[in-house]
Amino acid sequence: GIDGIFITYLHVLILPHIILLYYTADGNSILAIYRQHMIQFSRLYKGERSMQNTKILTDESMMELVSHGFADFPFQYYYEDVGKFDNRCIDWHWHREFELVSVTEGIVHCSIGNIHYILEPGDGVFINTGVMHRFLSTGTAIIPNVLFAPEFIAGEGSLIYEKFIAPFLFSGISHIVLRGKRPWQSHLLSAFSDLCRLCSNQTATWELEVHALV
Numbered sequence: 001g002i003d004g005i006f007i008t009y010l011h012v013l014i015l016p017h018i019i020l021l022y023y024t025a026d027g028n029s030i031l032a033i034y035r036q037h038m039i040q041f042s043r044l045y046k047g048e049r050s051m052q053n054t055k056i057l058t059d060e061s062m063m064e065l066v067s068h069g070f071a072d073f074p075f076q077y078y079y080e081d082v083g084k085f086d087n088r089c090i091d092w093h094w095h096r097e098f099e100l101v102s103v104t105e106g107i108v109h110c111s112i113g114n115i116h117y118i119l120e121p122g123d124g125v126f127i128n129t130g131v132m133h134r135f136l137s138t139g140t141a142i143i144p145n146v147l148f149a150p151e152f153i154a155g156e157g158s159l160i161y162e163k164f165i166a167p168f169l170f171s172g173i174s175h176i177v178l179r180g181k182r183p184w185q186s187h188l189l190s191a192f193s194d195l196c197r198l199c200s201n202q203t204a205t206w207e208l209e210v211h212a213l214v
Contacts, residue, residue: 053078055086056093062132064093073207074149075214077199082108082141090135097147099127102178102192106141110134112175122180124189131174144196148214 057065068076082090102124110117110125111134127133154160178185195213198206
């Protein structure tokens with residue numbers, strides 16, 4: 001069924017054990033300054049924001065104009081409050097990335113096409129590429145979320161992409177709502193919480209760990 005297919009697509013990639021990286025410090029002031037700049041860059045690279053977005057920018061087709069991630073790492077993490085967007089609304093838009101959203105505080109009114117859902121803390125939603133969607137709230141509504149390109153899982157043309165990713169892209173499944181009360185969905189939402197923690201906490205191997213979880 002759809003549940004089994006969805007689990008398969010979220011677990012197609014198996015990576016080796018975490019590669020341990022070791023760093024040494026010698027107290028050199030130039031090295032310390034360099035490292036501080038690298039920390040700041042890493043935080044930006046991971047999608048950590050010093051300012052809350054207040055609106056979604058789109059073109060005439062409603063495609064979002066903001067790029068998510070980078071060419072060599074097409075993955076981005078966001079920690080957002082729907083209530084701080086203009087009119088408490090992340091307005092209609094679509095993008096080529098997959099999107100996985102969870103709600104940790106408040107109530108979110110989620111619209112995907114002409115289908116509407118109410119998402120409560122502990123709920124989430126997975127949105128396929130190219131799908132029009134919108135989020136509304138009446139107050140504070142915290143939604144950690146990640147966006148990643150299909151090729152983040154496996155390169156286009158690879159066996160994994162052709163066997164698992166491409167069929168899902170063209171499956172006609174626009175989205176899957178995740179409810180914390182359903183066991184397998186609760187398991188995925190728990191894994192997503194782990195993913196968000198990896199993105200928030202700076203470690204030497206965060207990219208590898210994120211890739212393994214996705």
